[in-house]
Amino acid sequence: MLELPELETYKKLLSEQIINKRMTDVTVKEEKLLNCEVSEWSKELQGREVLYIERRGKQLLFHLDNGKRLLLNLGVAGQIQYDTEGTEDGGGTASDAQVMIHFGQQVLRLHGIRQGYVHLLSAKEADQLLSDLGPELLDRKMNLEKFRMLFARKRGMLKSALVQQSFIAGIGNGYADEIAFEAALLPSAKLQELTEESVERLYHSTLTVLHDAIAYGGLGEQPLNTQDHLTGGYKSHVRVIEREGQACERCGSLIQKSEVGSRKTFYCANCQKEQ
Template structure:
């Protein structure tokens, strides 16, 4: 599933290409992905413009010029494409939802357990109200991070992927953050020292900013002009590197299940505290 850096990458690329462009066409092939009658849903989008795009957790929120919001959740394997209308028939036929902006079309494919809902501002706020704080919010700092984690118990990885605790992370970046902080994913939060939590904070920010700079680990590019998406895959230090040497200490990267989740780590240089 796409995580915070991948969605930040899509947000950046989409913002460069569809902001302030009028919606000229809407096609829906999977009614279950939207939240009203298809004809009515499509009609409400016709002629609207996207003023800006916001990421909240693992979702994108398209702010429209009439005050409405399009909330996009790609689910486990969803893809976004933004191509010209002359794109090959295969991509056109496979699109579950297609929103045209003049000579460009935003296509949503492979969405499982996801959705794209048209909501009022209040409805969107309610839909997202169960999410925890954003790690990249301007208000987030070391003090607030320490306060947040000081109240939490249980395993580090379980906390990092808990969307009601903090929003946006999943399996992949939780492992990279734990490695950067030299903490085992199974480390107990209640046993961490103040120094360890401070190290975790700086490691979290380092991994996220680096991942966003290099376009995340996503494999599906937005379009042929997209030379950013997926650039971070060559920078990962533990994800899918089981059996390889740890670049920090030379030991072998391990793969195991932690909290019923596939997890990568170095048992030598990552510690419980």
């Protein structure tokens, strides 16, 4: 499932190409992804422009020029492709696209979406739908003191907290492991037992991992188009994800794999500690 860095990458690349461009047509092959009839959805979108794109948690929010919001949740395995009409390389094709939004000769294709949706909402409806999400750790309003207060009220295992969207928005299974490694904490470490120094280390480690992952294009497997050389670049920089049996770059011990909260987890038992 795409996480914060992957959605930030899509947001950056799409913003460079579709902002202030008029939607000329839409094609919907899976109506279940929408929150209204296809005819109504199409009528509402045709002629509209995207003013800007916002990421909230693991979702993208397209702000339209009529005040409406197009909320995109890619679900388990959804992907985005944006290229010239008729282009059928780079992964998704016109034949397997579930939803297509046309911008003249260019088309935005959404495909592979399972347990996701593409909803057209008012600003109030969008705010209500996203209200259950926790804070964004990359928000300018977030700081160490607020981070400490957030974790001071939380109990349970570190990884379980990091992936809980109502507690913190945007982090999923993979990046939780990278953050725990950067902080030298076991994913199973109990939050209530962390020292103040450990919480501060966790805060800075979270920012480091997320900023680095965004800078390198995340772990996404499908580029936006053939000109996209950014998506997926973080794969060569991971230190524990899918590295079971390989040497830890910090201490040389072997990376191990187990489960934390029923989630596949990678870590170094030697240099990651409980506190």
